[in-house]
Amino acid sequence: MTAEPDVDNLASALKVSQLEAWDYGRGAAIVVIALLTTRILRFTVARAATRRGGNTMLADLLGRLGTYVILALGGIYALDTLGVAIGPVLGALGIAGIALAFALQDMVENFVAGITLQISRPFEPQDEVTIADRLGRVGRVDVRSVTLETPEGETVVLPTVDVIKNPITNHTRVGRRRTAISVGVAYGSDLDRAKRVIVEVVRPIPSVLDDPPPEAFLTGFGDSSIDFEVLVWHHSTVVDEMRTRNDVVLAIYKALNDAQITIPFPQRVVTVADADPVVDSDPVVDPKLP
Numbered sequence: 001m002t003a004e005p006d007v008d009n010l011a012s013a014l015k016v017s018q019l020e021a022w023d024y025g026r027g028a029a030i031v032v033i034a035l036l037t038t039r040i041l042r043f044t045v046a047r048a049a050t051r052r053g054g055n056t057m058l059a060d061l062l063g064r065l066g067t068y069v070i071l072a073l074g075g076i077y078a079l080d081t082l083g084v085a086i087g088p089v090l091g092a093l094g095i096a097g098i099a100l101a102f103a104l105q106d107m108v109e110n111f112v113a114g115i116t117l118q119i120s121r122p123f124e125p126q127d128e129v130t131i132a133d134r135l136g137r138v139g140r141v142d143v144r145s146v147t148l149e150t151p152e153g154e155t156v157v158l159p160t161v162d163v164i165k166n167p168i169t170n171h172t173r174v175g176r177r178r179t180a181i182s183v184g185v186a187y188g189s190d191l192d193r194a195k196r197v198i199v200e201v202v203r204p205i206p207s208v209l210d211d212p213p214p215e216a217f218l219t220g221f222g223d224s225s226i227d228f229e230v231l232v233w234h235h236s237t238v239v240d241e242m243r244t245r246n247d248v249v250l251a252i253y254k255a256l257n258d259a260q261i262t263i264p265f266p267q268r269v270v271t272v273a274d275a276d277p278v279v280d281s282d283p284v285v286d287p288k289l290p
Contacts, residue, residue, distance in 0.1 A: 027078040034074025038067040113160040114143030122168045128237055131158060132166040135238065151238050172236040176209060179232055179241055181248055184225025186262035191218065191226065194261050198230055201255035207244040209233040224264045 042063035118141075123129050127138045129148070134156050136148030146163050148156040171177060185194045195216050202214045214232045221227075230252065234244040256263055 027081045030074055030078040030081060034070050037074075038070050041066045041070065110144050110160050113164045116164055117141070117146070117160050118143070123170050123173070127173060128171040130169040130171070131163055134158065171238070175236055176233050177236045177241060179234060179245055179248075181230045181232070181245060181252075182219070182227060183230060183252055183256075184222055184227045184263060185256070186225060186264045189226070189261050193259070194256070195228065197255050197259050197261065198228060198252055201251045202230060202232060202248055205232075205244070205247045205251055207234050207240065207247050209235075224266050 045063045045066070123138050125138050125141060129136070129138055131146070131148070134148055134150070136150040136154075136156055139147035139149050139155070141147070143160065145160060146158045148158065150156060183198065185191070195218075198216045199214060202208060202216075203210075208214055209232075212233050214230065216228050216230045219227045219229045230248065232244060232248055234240050253263070
């Protein structure tokens with residue numbers, strides 16, 4: 001006797017199979033949509049920052065964070081579509097996240113410091129800065145580190161947490177810097193004339209800016225000279241500072257020599273007292289001697 005197929009069970013099985021295929025298809029579609037959304041988000045944020053002249057580094061950071069959030073939400077929704085219990089998964093992810101945060105504490109601290117750095121924007125790429133006694137031109141800046149190119153041709157990578165914790169001196173943001181150069185003239189010199197000679201010779205130097213104009217001030221009485229401090233403004237890079245200092249010192253030296261104003265070198269005057277030896281007129285005679 002031949003058994004007839006169970007039509008109802010077969011139809012039910014086909015229906016369940018179709019539902020599972022549909023669920024898998026929906027889950028895959030959700031993941032694909034999430035990926036496309038992240039690409040659109042990053043493109044939109046980057047384009048908006050470029051058009052408005054904003055902080056492209058901050059835009060990249062926001063795009064990355066948005067990508068992580070969208071992918072996380074898309075993955076959770078896709079799992080829910082497949083009938084996976086989300087509660088235990090979220091609990092496990094939370095515990096794993098806490099453990100990972102403790103294990104990667106330094107990395108997390110750098111990440112937070114990087115976000116703060118991107119928001120505060122104390123410098124931009126190609127600025128010349130001094131950070132933690134390190135002088136250099138800013139190269140790559142991300143959420144983990146800041147790269148400096150030093151004048152000696154070295155590359156220094158500073159963790160963002162160290163950058164945030166140390167004073168930051170931006171040499172190029174204003175576009176100009178002031179340099180002070182000390183020079184002394186001999187006692188007895190005509191100080192008004194010396195000051196006039198110094199200012200007049202410094203003013204036409206090409207590397208010295210006209211505004212603000214160069215100035216010279218008397219600062220005090222040295223051991224061997226009366227001291228001036230010459231203040232000049234120049235462009236802000238380290239090379240500009242070195243070139244300006246060289247030109248100013250050379251010009252002042254030549255001008256003072258031509259004006260016969262002495263730049264003294266350190267001197268000491270030693271006075272030796274001419275004291276005659278004391279002679280006793282009544283020497284003591286030892287009575288034991290013959």
